[in-house]
Amino acid sequence: MKPGIPKGTRDFGPEQVLKRNYIFDTIKQVFIKYGYQPIETPTIELLSTLTGKYGEEGDRLLFRVLKRGDKLAKSLENQPSANDLAEEGLRYDLTVPFARYVVMNQQYLTFPFKRYQIQPVWRADRPQRGRYREFYQCDVDVIGSGLPLYGAEMAQIYDDLFTKLGIDVIIKINNRKILAGIAEVAGISEQFVDMTIAIDKLDKIGIEGVRQEMQARGIPANAIDKVAQLLQIATPADLKPLLASSATGAAGIEEVAQVFDFLETSTTQEVQFDVTLARGLNYYTGCIFEVQAKNVQMGSIGGGGRYDDLTGIFGLKGVSGVGVSFGAERIYDVMEELQLFPSDTASSLQILFIAFDATTHRFAFQCLQSVRAAGIHAELYPDPGNLKKQMKYANSRHVPYVALIGEAEMTNGQLTLKDMVTGEQASLLLTDIILKIQRRT
RNA sequence: GUGGUUGUAGCUCAGCAGGUUAGAGCGUCGGAUUGUGGUUCCGAAGGUCGUGGGUUCAAGCCCCAUCAUCCACCCCA
Numbered sequence: 015m016k017p018g019i020p021k022g023t024r025d026f027g028p029e030q031v032l033k034r035n036y037i038f039d040t041i042k043q044v045f046i047k048y049g050y051q052p053i054e055t056p057t058i059e060l061l062s063t064l065t066g067k068y069g070e071e072g073d074r075l076l077f078r079v080l081k082r083g084d085k086l087a088k089s090l091e092n093q094p095s096a097n098d099l100a101e102e103g104l105r106y107d108l109t110v111p112f113a114r115y116v117v118m119n120q121q122y123l124t125f126p127f128k129r130y131q132i133q134p135v136w137r138a139d140r141p142q143r144g145r146y147r148e149f150y151q152c153d154v155d156v157i158g159s160g161l162p163l164y165g166a167e168m169a170q171i172y173d174d175l176f177t178k179l180g181i182d183v184i185i186k187i188n189n190r191k192i193l194a195g196i197a198e199v200a201g202i203s204e205q206f207v208d209m210t211i212a213i214d215k216l217d218k219i220g221i222e223g224v225r226q227e228m229q230a231r232g233i234p235a236n237a238i239d240k241v242a243q244l245l246q247i248a249t250p251a252d253l254k255p256l257l258a259s260s261a262t263g264a265a266g267i268e269e270v271a272q273v274f275d276f277l278e279t280s281t282t283q284e285v286q287f288d289v290t291l292a293r294g295l296n297y298y299t300g301c302i303f304e305v306q307a308k309n310v311q312m313g314s315i316g317g318g319g320r321y322d323d324l325t326g327i328f329g330l331k332g333v334s335g336v337g338v339s340f341g342a343e344r345i346y347d348v349m350e351e352l353q354l355f356p357s358d359t360a361s362s363l364q365i366l367f368i369a370f371d372a373t374t375h376r377f378a379f380q381c382l383q384s385v386r387a388a389g390i391h392a393e394l395y396p397d398p399g400n401l402k403k404q405m406k407y408a409n410s411r412h413v414p415y416v417a418l419i420g421e422a423e424m425t426n427g428q429l430t431l432k433d434m435v436t437g438e439q440a441s442l443l444l445t446d447i448i449l450k451i452q453r454r455t
Numbered sequence: 456g457u458g459g460u461u462g463u464a465g466c467u468c469a470g471c472a473g474g475u476u477a478g479a480g481c482g483u484c485g486g487a488u489u490g491u492g493g494u495u496c497c498g499a500a501g502g503u504c505g506u507g508g509g510u511u512c513a514a515g516c517c518c519c520a521u522c523a524u525c526c527a528c529c530c531c532a
Contacts, residue, residue, distance in 0.1 A: 069530090071456095071529075071531090074456075107532095137530095137531080137532095139530075139531075140456085143526080144532080294530080315532090316532095339532080340532095368490095368491085370490065401489085401491050402489095402491070405493090409492040416491085416492085418491075430490090430491095437492090
């Protein structure tokens with residue numbers, strides 16, 4: 015049979031895994047530095063937990079897990095609908111499982127509770143470029159009190175991480191309340207959601223497209239003009255007088271000002287207020303964030319915001335929070351395109367031993383043990399002899415150093431160390447080789 | 456879920472308007488070099504042309520179906 019994998023899924027080779035781990039590890043380091051704690055939730059959740067949380071579209075994209083055994087047989091008896099055949103489904107995102115976790119574990123949690131979570135999620139979507147059915151999400155959230163401060167902290171985390179990875183970004187900030195204020199001033203508070211959906215498409219379809227989209231969604235022409243006009247304003251200060259008649263809008267401006275207040279001195283990346291930032295997800299209620307990479311054509315590589323009543327649906331009222339997520343898969347693509355991965359990410363092996371015959375092969379095996387004991391990642395080619403073949407193997411493994419051991423090397427203890435990048439060779443004692451490699455890292 | 460694109464060697468693709476034995480580059484393996492890789496040269500292996508049916512004297516090429524793929528929309532990371 016011809017081998018294959020399900021659509022929208024991928025295999026990752028050694029080099030890719032090493033690079034992905036580099037990103038995940040860097041993300042984790044930053045999360046930990048800001049005091050966030052890890053949690054993990056199960057791959058499968060009850061469908062009752064998942065359905066109805068992502069809208070009609072989301073429900074359709076849930077992977078459902080077929081019932082098994084007697085339960086399945088029983089369900090099949092009387093003309094079952096799709097819903098009768100499954101009671102579990104694959105995790106669709108990390109936010110809903112997190113909300114479920116908080117409600118179930120509230121007695122053990124102290125607030126503010128800061129957690130991060132890096133796990134794969136699954137969506138039965140139609141795959142496309144940069145869009146898969148299985149992909150990782152990296153979420154960081156804080157729930158409880160002190161949220162204005164944490165809003166600023168989210169921007170700091172973005173700033174810190176992308177600086178570490180060497181990606182130049184623009185961190186965009188807006189506030190859902192400002193958008194609500196705009197809707198109110200334009201007299202279309204009822205159509206707030208329609209308005210934000212249209213605005214969200216701005217970078218893709220331009221301002222004219224947004225106007226058409228709003229029109230198609232039944233927003234009156236004079237309101238569209240008003241909205242379009244307000245979207246031109248560049249700073250919170252300029253916007254303030256224009257939204258004065260809306261209490262909500264004024265509150266939004268105040269919140270954004272607070273975030274910038276906290277940030278004033280401490281960012282290296284560009285942080286920018288952007289009224290046109292909308293974010294699709296409807297559960298955001300306050301500040302919203304989005305990160306855009308400079309110098310490369312790519313959708314957003316991070317986003318998030320402030321939300322209220324995350325856990326209400328599971329019966330715990332009044333828990334609000336702020337959180338952001340990192341598009342690790344897209345960050346990978348950006349780093350690949352801009353060649354930002356450190357060169358030694360590609361290989362985990364530091365030295366390869368090569369022997370000429372059976373006797374030296376045995377000697378090389380002993381050398382291997384000492385080098386490994388020193389904590390160096392080392393390997394010995396399994397077959398002695400055929401140098402060409404062994405060197406070729408070294409090359410394909412991207413090993414920085416090769417130690418060649420023949421009869422002369424074995425008797426005087428001076429191994430031939432070859433630098434695979436420069437091609438230079440030197441005779442060195444094993445202890446000096448160890449020092450040299452250790453000094454390199 | 457809607458609309459379109461493309462399926463030929465492990466990979467990326469040629470294949471004239473239907474006409475004998477199906478082509479290239481890259482990769483793989485072997486050799487030129489029995490103490491040296493990444494360069495060069497020589498050679499070899501590898502394909503029921505996605506699958507099933509139809510039209511034709513003749514189908515990789517035309518028609519129908521089916522599966523897969525990629526892209527756009529919806530939605531989203």
